[in-house]
Amino acid sequence: MGGLIPVAILLVLLFTNVIAFGNTSKTDSAQGTNHHSGQNVITTMASEDANSSTNIAEVSEAVVGVTNLQRQSIWTNSEEAGTGSGIIYKKENGKAYVVTNHHVVNGAEQVEVVLANDERIPAKVLGTDELTDLAVLEIDGEKVNRVATLGTTEDKQVGETVFAIGNPLGIEFANSLTKGIISGLNRSVSVDTTGDQVADWVTEVIQTDAAINPGNSGGALVDANGEVIGINSMKIASTQVEGIGFAIPIDTALPIMEQLETNGKVQRPFIGISMATLNQVPMQYRHNIILPDGVEQGMVVASVEPGSPAEKAGLQQFDVITKIDDHETPTALELRKYMYSETKVGDTVKLEIYRNGEKQVIDLELMDKNE
Secondary structure, eight states: OOOEEOHHHHHHHHHHHHTSSTTOTTSOOSOOOOOOSOGGGSOOOOOTTOEEOOSHHHHHHTEEEEEEEEESSTTSOEEEEEEEEEEEEEEETTEEEEEEOHHHHTTOSEEEEEOTTSOEEEEEEEEEETTTTEEEEEEEOTTOOEEOOBOOOTTOOTTOEEEEEEOTTSGGGTTEEEEEEEEEEEEEEEEOSSSSSSOOEEEEEEEEOSOOOTTOTTOEEEETTSOEEEEEEEEOOBTTBOSOEEEEEHHHHHHHHHHHHHHSSOOOEEOOEEEEEGGGSOGGGGGGOOOOTTOOOOEEEEEEOTTSHHHHHTOOTTOEEEEETTEEOSSHHHHHHHHHHHOOTTOEEEEEEEETTEEEEEEEEOEETTO
16 A cells, blocks of 8 residues: 655646646636445446446547536626546436546536537436535436446456556547556545645545546446446646646545435545554654554554534544454555445444554544534
8 A cells, every 4th residue: 555645745846737738728727435235336337328348448448538617707698617537327208418527627617528529418417425525416318328337446457458448638639548557556645725835635636647638527437347446536747747637536436426416416424534554753752652562454543523423422533443342453445445335424333443552442423524
C-alpha cells in the first residue's frame, strides 16, 4: 500500500495545471473503497438496443463528454463553463445513466452529455457526492447504443496494462485513449473538499502512468479486457512530476453510484476522526504510540472532530484502532469498507483500541456526516 499523499501538494499542483495549457480555461482539470460485497449493486444493463462493451474500442463508445453550462450574468444565456468525461454504465426503461466526477458538474445550471457521435443530449443531475467526487446523470436512452462493462479491482496487480479513455482538453479530442500500467493500488490521497487547505477526507485510488489530462475527469480507466476498473479523477501536475494519475476504483464507486441514482445523496456512517496507518505517523509523534508486543497494525487517530461520535465515545489522539466489531482495521480502506457495507447510520459499533499500551473496547454510535 502506498503512502499518504498530502492534500497541499496535490491540490496546489492541480490548480497550477488548470492554467498550464493556453486553451483550457474552459476545460476541467482532472482533480479532486471499498469493495462492495455485492458486485451487482449496479449491474451493467444491455436492455433495449444497447450492447455491453467487450473490448477497448467498444468501451470507448460508452465514454461521453460532459459539458457544464453556466450563465455568466443574468443578461446572458448559459455558456460552456467546463468540460469533462463520463461513462454510460446502465440503460433501462428508456433512460441511460452516466457516472462522472462531482467537480465536472459542480455549479452547473445545465449539463449536456456529448455522445461518441457528437450528438448532444440534455442531462439531469440525479445526485453528487463531494467527498468521493462522484456524480450520476440521467439522459434519454433512445440514442444510446453502448454501455460500459464494469469490472473490479479485485485481484488486479501492479504492472498490469490499463487504458485511460476520455476527452483531454475538451470535446475536440473526444474519446482519446492513452496506455499505461497500474502503478499502485490502494493509494491514500488526502482531499480538501472545503477549500480551507486542510484535508478533510482520505480517498483510496488506483495510481496509473497512463496520461490523464484536463478534461479526462470522469472518464474510464479500463483493463486489457475492456472492463472499467476505475473512474479517472485527479493527477499530480508539475514540471518535476510525470505520469502520476489517479482513478477512483470502480468497487468503491458502485455503492456510491447506487445511492446517488436512487436517493440523490449519500447517507454515510460517520465516526469523526482523521487517521493514518502506523507507518504513516511522522517520526516526531511516534513516541506517543505505545503498543504491546504482537500488535503491529492499526489505524492511529490523528485528530478528533468536536461534537462527533468519536468525541462522544471518548476517542483520543494517538489511540490505535485495531478492530471494528471484531473486523480488523489495518487501513482506512478496511475501516470504511466495513462501515459502508456492514453498518448504517444509527448503529452502535464496538471499536477495539490501544491507549498507552492498554487494550480497551469503546461503544460508538454512528451518525450521518450531514446531520
